[in-house]
Amino acid sequence: MANNRVLQWAVMARTWWIYDANLQCPFRSSERIITYLKGKHKPIYHPFADIGDHVVVFNTRHVAMRGNFWRTFKHFNHTRYAGGFSQASAWRVHEMDPTRIMEKACYQRLSGLPMKKTLMARLHLYPDEEIPQEILENVSGQIRQVQVVPKKLEDYTEEEIQNFPRLFEWPENYDVESYQRENQQEPDQHTTKKWRLD
Amino acid sequence: MAASLVRTCVLTTRRTLQFLRPISFALQESHDSKRSYHRRQKGFLREMYKKRIDIGPDKPRRRSEWINWNYDCEIFSFGQRLGENFDEGSLRQAFVHRSYVEQEKEKRAELGIDLESVPLELDDNSDLANSGDKLMKDYLKVYLRNIYPYMFEECISSVCDHLMMDETLSHIASHLGCEDLILCQDFPVQPSVLSVTFKAVVGALEQAQGKERAEAFVRDFVLPQLIGKDLNEMWPLHNPMGLLVALLSLTGRGQPEPRLLWKSGSNTMMSLYWVGIYSNKQLISKAPGETVLIAEEMAAREAVKKVMRTEDNRPPLVLGTVAERLELDRDRVNASAEDIVRRHYEQSSGQSDSITSS
Amino acid sequence: MSNNAIPRDFVKNVLQNGVGRYVCQLKRITFRFCKSHGGSRHMRDFIENNLLEFTQKNPGVVCYLQPRRHRPPSVVAEFLNGRREVMLLSGKEVPEICKWVEHMRTRSGVQIVNMIQNNHTETPSTQGIWHPFMFRDSEMAATEFPSKKFSQIQVTGKTATDLVLEEQLKVSSSESSDSHIEGK
Numbered sequence: 001m002a003n004n005r006v007l008q009w010a011v012m013a014r015t016w017w018i019y020d021a022n023l024q025c026p027f028r029s030s031e032r033i034i035t036y037l038k039g040k041h042k043p044i045y046h047p048f049a050d051i052g053d054h055v056v057v058f059n060t061r062h063v064a065m066r067g068n069f070w071r072t073f074k075h076f077n078h079t080r081y082a083g084g085f086s087q088a089s090a091w092r093v094h095e096m097d098p099t100r101i102m103e104k105a106c107y108q109r110l111s112g113l114p115m116k117k118t119l120m121a122r123l124h125l126y127p128d129e130e131i132p133q134e135i136l137e138n139v140s141g142q143i144r145q146v147q148v149v150p151k152k153l154e155d156y157t158e159e160e161i162q163n164f165p166r167l168f169e170w171p172e173n174y175d176v177e178s179y180q181r182e183n184q185q186e187p188d189q190h191t192t193k194k195w196r197l198d
Numbered sequence: 199m200a201a202s203l204v205r206t207c208v209l210t211t212r213r214t215l216q217f218l219r220p221i222s223f224a225l226q227e228s229h230d231s232k233r234s235y236h237r238r239q240k241g242f243l244r245e246m247y248k249k250r251i252d253i254g255p256d257k258p259r260r261r262s263e264w265i266n267w268n269y270d271c272e273i274f275s276f277g278q279r280l281g282e283n284f285d286e287g288s289l290r291q292a293f294v295h296r297s298y299v300e301q302e303k304e305k306r307a308e309l310g311i312d313l314e315s316v317p318l319e320l321d322d323n324s325d326l327a328n329s330g331d332k333l334m335k336d337y338l339k340v341y342l343r344n345i346y347p348y349m350f351e352e353c354i355s356s357v358c359d360h361l362m363m364d365e366t367l368s369h370i371a372s373h374l375g376c377e378d379l380i381l382c383q384d385f386p387v388q389p390s391v392l393s394v395t396f397k398a399v400v401g402a403l404e405q406a407q408g409k410e411r412a413e414a415f416v417r418d419f420v421l422p423q424l425i426g427k428d429l430n431e432m433w434p435l436h437n438p439m440g441l442l443v444a445l446l447s448l449t450g451r452g453q454p455e456p457r458l459l460w461k462s463g464s465n466t467m468m469s470l471y472w473v474g475i476y477s478n479k480q481l482i483s484k485a486p487g488e489t490v491l492i493a494e495e496m497a498a499r500e501a502v503k504k505v506m507r508t509e510d511n512r513p514p515l516v517l518g519t520v521a522e523r524l525e526l527d528r529d530r531v532n533a534s535a536e537d538i539v540r541r542h543y544e545q546s547s548g549q550s551d552s553i554t555s556s
Numbered sequence: 557m558s559n560n561a562i563p564r565d566f567v568k569n570v571l572q573n574g575v576g577r578y579v580c581q582l583k584r585i586t587f588r589f590c591k592s593h594g595g596s597r598h599m600r601d602f603i604e605n606n607l608l609e610f611t612q613k614n615p616g617v618v619c620y621l622q623p624r625r626h627r628p629p630s631v632v633a634e635f636l637n638g639r640r641e642v643m644l645l646s647g648k649e650v651p652e653i654c655k656w657v658e659h660m661r662t663r664s665g666v667q668i669v670n671m672i673q674n675n676h677t678e679t680p681s682t683q684g685i686w687h688p689f690m691f692r693d694s695e696m697a698a699t700e701f702p703s704k705k706f707s708q709i710q711v712t713g714k715t716a717t718d719l720v721l722e723e724q725l726k727v728s729s730s731e732s733s734d735s736h737i738e739g740k
Contacts, residue, residue, distance in 0.1 A: 001428065001431050002431070002496070003428060003430070003431070003496065003499070003510075004428070006485065006486050006487055006488075006492065006493075006496050007486065007685070007687075009470065009486060009487075009488055010470060010472070010486030010687040010688075010689075011685055011686065011687045013462060013463070013468060013470035013486075013687070013688055014462075014463060014466075014468045015462040015463065015470075015688050016462055016463055018701045018702050019707075020702055020707045042686075042688070043686050044686065054463075058702070129702075134465045135465075136701065137464050137465055138462065138463045138464055138465055138466060139701040139702075140460065140461060140462035140463075140696075140701075141692070141696060141701075141706075142696075142701055142702060142703060142706040142707050143707075144706070144707065144708070144709055144710070145707055145708060145709045146709065147709065148709055148711060149708070164720075164721075165720060165721075165723070165724045167720065265622065266584075266586050266620035266622055267620075268618070268620075271618045272584075272618055274615070275583070275584075275615065275616050275617065275618045278615035278616040279579055279580060279583065279616030279617075280577075280579060280616075281577060281579075369571075370571065372638070373570060373571040373636050373637060374571075374579070374636065375583045375636050377638075378583075417576060418576025418577045419571075419576055421576070422571075422572035422575040422576050423572070425572055425575065425678055426678035459689075459694075459697060460689040460692070460697055462688070472689055486687070510679075510684070511679075511682040511683070511684070514679075517575055517576055518575060518576060518577070
């Protein structure tokens with residue numbers, strides 16, 4: 001009696017997972033996160049059953065988008081009143097609320113589900129590495145990242161840079177300095193269409 | 199002119215139809231009463247229905263009160279159905295309850311018949327029930343001791359008590375057809391009466407066919423009631439950890455150390471903890487729980503289950519044709535949990551005395 | 557089936573019949589017929605020719621004959637679980653009556669409804685039912701989350717940078733071995 005109760009509790013338990021969104025694609029991460037929210041990682045999965053888990057996502061501020069997406073990917077909104085349509089680029093949304101991109105990515109992937117709001121309530125998003133202690137104590141597992149986090153030039157030590165093998169030599173009269181970032185103009189500066197700031 | 203003619207024709211036909219209707223209605227009634235709408239009978243039927251409801255439900259009647267009943271045939275078939283050759287006299291006696299005998303005596307006294315001159319040749323089933331009860335208890339304990347050689351005596355007697363409960367035995371008896379055959383005072387038959395009758399049937403079988411056949415009967419009807427039941431839940435063990443400490447110390451193994459294995463959602467309502475019990479750094483059992491204390495207690499129970507070899511994945515009971523070849527050691531006595539705990543405390547108190555003295 | 561209007565139930569066994577010994581669940585059968593009406597003629601034939609065989613084969617079943625004037629033939633079966641089933645046999649010939657009697661004899665007495673599953677077990681699993689921590693690496697129990705080890709994607713291939721660095725190592729190791737030989 002008590003034994004069965006306790007065993008059933010163990011099978012149906014709701015576990016907590018944590019995910020580091022640092023330099024990860026929000027859309028590909030959301031694919032994986034949604035799997036855990038729905039409970040599809042469990043062999044006891046059923047679409048009617050509510051056996052999804054909690055997922056804590058941190059470093060959403062440092063999420064990475066491919067190509068032009070920061071500029072071209074738009075979030076739309078309509079207040080259902082006349083003239084109530086508005087849109088904003090991903091970078092604007094991200095500036096306003098650093099967790100919104102990740103939240104929207106997960107929400108839009110949950111299309112057609114009646115339990116959408118319940119599942120979104122189990123998704124906890126934090127922009128940086130500061131997570132409340134009571135949430136962190138609940139966590140019992142980590143979801144693997146979707147992309148390799150590349151090592152930036154700043155992360156290499158001077159020694160490593162010096163010791164890295166030189167694969168080729170620049171020609172003698174090659175102007176290397178013109179390609180340095182400091183000497184380059186801002187993307188929009190060379191155009192006359194200054195109003196086109198999307 | 200033509201229109202008025204038509205109108206008068208219509209009027210006459212309508213009147214004639216009205217005139218015809220009561221007759222046609224009566225004709226319909228006598229022909230086929232299911233098709234017409236019983237306009238007049240409706241109120242009568244409704245009144246009759248209300249009266250029936252007011253009177254109340256029928257008094258429950260014994261099966262013997264119906265016309266198709268022959269007690270001799272029923273008694274004979276009862277034995278044949280179970281595949282046993284009963285002695286008819288003792289079987290009939292097995293179905294006579296004490297209350298029936300007393301009722302008969304009262305009736306005779308009312309009628310003015312002197313019981314000493316014309317003695318009532320009815321014996322009730324209490325003797326047979328006592329002998330049947332004894333045989334059942336002995337056999338159940340012998341069987342359980344042999345099938346579960348590591349089970350503690352207290353657990354065995356708890357399981358045996360559970361099987362001998364009025365509920366269980368009355369359930370078995372009613373599903374063997376005893377209810378119709380019992381002669382007792384009140385109806386419907388009480389579970390206590392049914393359980394006494396079942397024991398008496400076992401006693402009657404022992405008298406007729408011998409101990410072995412009676413034991414086979416018990417094995418075939420009483421023991422299958424354990425299927426699907428949790429044996430460990432039948433034994434009210436209040437301190438599993440204490441028993442485990444005593445067991446491990448007496449067998450010379452390390453003291454039990456409970457350790458947290460897994461936890462999830464500690465600050466939520468749906469918290470889950472897995473606690474494992476280690477002895478000499480070896481895991482002996484683990485169990486989940488809503489809180490750490492519950493999980494620890496369940497882990498200790500799981501360890502005791504492992505010692506008794508009564509885990510959930512234990513092999514099934516030996517029943518049916520396979521059990522006919524079972525050889526049971528009737529003198530076997532299993533270990534007693536109370537004994538173990540007492541010995542452990544004597545040992546530990548002895549040690550502490552030696553420490554204080556030194 | 558998800559329709560609640562159509563009755564359905566799991567498979568049931570009365571008193572674990574068959575586990576110990578098999579007991580025929582039919583305890584008594586009553587043959588009701590009319591002695592003169594034409595509708596009961598098959599029933600009368602059955603009683604004359606086939607009933608004795610049935611009673612001899614099944615001594616555990618009590619058979620009653622109940623003649624009822626002007627009433628159609630039927631059979632009432634009473635089972636050990638207390639249920640009572642009536643079968644109307646008017647218009648049914650002797651072979652069919654035999655089959656229905658045989659049907660009553662071999663029944664468990666449980667009401668016939670749609671089966672949800674045609675099997676039942678008390679022990680569905682011997683290895684234990686899955687739980688979230690069954691196959692989890694026990695190292696995860698001791699880690700403090702978030703942990704870099706369990707977060708990093710597991711890379712299977714080699715990047716260009718890795719290959720270049722490997723080449724450098726090879727070249728430097730061969731140089732050192734050459735210098736070693738030279739020194740020697």
